[in-house]
Amino acid sequence: MATRTLLVTGSSGLIGSEVCVHFAQMGWAIHGVDNNQRAVFFGAAGDTRWNQRRLQESLRSFEHHEADIRDRERVLALVAAVKPDAIVHTAAQPSHDRAAAIPFDDFDTNAVGTLNLLEAARRACPAAPFVHMSTNKVYGDRPNTIRLKETDTRWDYDDPAFAAGIPESFSIDQSKHSLFGASKVAADVMVQEYGRYFGMPTCCLRGGCLTGPNHAGVELHGFLSFLVKCNLEGREYRVFGYKGKQVRDNIHSLDVARFIHAFIESPRVGEPYNIGGGKANSCSILEAFALVERFSGRPMISTYTDENRIGDHICYYSDLAKMRAHYPAWDITVSLEETIRQIVAAQRQRHPA
Numbered sequence: 001m002a003t004r005t006l007l008v009t010g011s012s013g014l015i016g017s018e019v020c021v022h023f024a025q026m027g028w029a030i031h032g033v034d035n036n037q038r039a040v041f042f043g044a045a046g047d048t049r050w051n052q053r054r055l056q057e058s059l060r061s062f063e064h065h066e067a068d069i070r071d072r073e074r075v076l077a078l079v080a081a082v083k084p085d086a087i088v089h090t091a092a093q094p095s096h097d098r099a100a101a102i103p104f105d106d107f108d109t110n111a112v113g114t115l116n117l118l119e120a121a122r123r124a125c126p127a128a129p130f131v132h133m134s135t136n137k138v139y140g141d142r143p144n145t146i147r148l149k150e151t152d153t154r155w156d157y158d159d160p161a162f163a164a165g166i167p168e169s170f171s172i173d174q175s176k177h178s179l180f181g182a183s184k185v186a187a188d189v190m191v192q193e194y195g196r197y198f199g200m201p202t203c204c205l206r207g208g209c210l211t212g213p214n215h216a217g218v219e220l221h222g223f224l225s226f227l228v229k230c231n232l233e234g235r236e237y238r239v240f241g242y243k244g245k246q247v248r249d250n251i252h253s254l255d256v257a258r259f260i261h262a263f264i265e266s267p268r269v270g271e272p273y274n275i276g277g278g279k280a281n282s283c284s285i286l287e288a289f290a291l292v293e294r295f296s297g298r299p300m301i302s303t304y305t306d307e308n309r310i311g312d313h314i315c316y317y318s319d320l321a322k323m324r325a326h327y328p329a330w331d332i333t334v335s336l337e338e339t340i341r342q343i344v345a346a347q348r349q350r351h352p353a
């Protein structure tokens with residue numbers, strides 16, 4: 001089979017870089033698009049040049065394009081020149097909390113940047129599967145209306161309808177999203193529309209906590225990665241409300257890349273999927289502290305403030321039933337414990353004490 005070509009936006013980020021490696025190993029030629037905007041959003045700690053260099057040094061079939069997805073003419077020209085066999089769109093302003101300070105940058109990147117890519121794909125390669133990284137923040141704070149029960153270490157759903165987590169049929173309407181959630185809703189609906197209206201093979205992956213050793217974690221984005229960084233550096237980790245019992249479901253970036261591969265090989269049209277670790281890979285912040293301490297051997301130092309982050313989920317885990325039904329060969333392969341072990345090991349290697 002001729003070499004197939006993949007275009008990956010946000011290629012220097014956590015998910016983008018994992019996707020580049022995964023598909024390069026399968027023999028695809030990779031075109032990465034990134035402009036290190038994460039360092040603009042979050043400062044030096046968010047810099048992803050190290051990850052770009054890692055890809056350039058380790059993947060023979062990788063070509064980096066220093067391009068901004070907000071630059072419409074550049075995106076149209078690039079997609080027309082590459083004519084990829086598939087597109088994976090992971091570039092974003094990814095922080096819930098950061099968006100309020102930079103509403104134009106947030107919307108231009110998340111919503112308009114996605115439209116630029118969709119339209120470029122429709123003109124140049126409409127049959128190419130288009131995978132968009134969306135977020136569980138499209139559901140706004142509506143998950144907080146589900147009845148909850150409290151245990152010693154976490155909140156959990158106290159409603160049998162959500163025993164397996166939040167399904168894709170959950171309403172995205174009439175709740176508080178943050179400006180980030182709203183810009184991602186715009187993109188999510190547009191990606192579905194290019195599927196339903198134009199018949200293009202698109203999907204939206206509504207991520208829970210996507211994580212792994214290659215995240216440039218910062219306080220405002222990259223929960224586990226940042227938590228490990230604080231632990232290893234002896235820095236204080238700030239917990240915002242909900243008694244530290246707020247629950248996140250964590251999925252290793254490898255399992256995200258594996259699902260993206262499954263979709264690209266057998267695409268559907270305009271499908272949203274809730275992609276997270278599911279209940280089995282969920283943990284509260286307090287539970288994450290204990291796991292990180294176990295792997296690092298260092299105590300977690302933390303402070304607590306009563307005020308929660310605006311619109312923050314009290315308990316969220318994804319119902320993976322639809323993903324498993326559509327792609328039965330796919331499932332989670334990396335446990336939460338193994339993910340944390342890898343994050344601790346990678347950060348020790350990148351920043352030896």
Ligand SMILES: NC(=O)c1ccc[n+]([C@@H]2O[C@H](COP(=O)([O-])OP(=O)(O)OC[C@H]3O[C@@H](n4cnc5c(N)ncnc54)[C@H](O)[C@@H]3O)[C@@H](O)[C@H]2O)c1
Nearest residue numbers: 010012013014015035036037038068069091092133207210
């Ligand atoms: N990590 C998570 O926990 C999580 C959870 C839910 C959804 N998501 C979504 O998954 C996607 C990937 O997340 P991630 O954690 O890999 O993010 P990341 O910040 O690690 O990677 C995103 C990359 O995109 C690049 N980028 C940003 N704006 C750009 C622009 N205008 N032009 C070109 N490149 C640009 C950044 O420099 C960065 O390298 C995002 O859409 C995010 O909203 C992530």
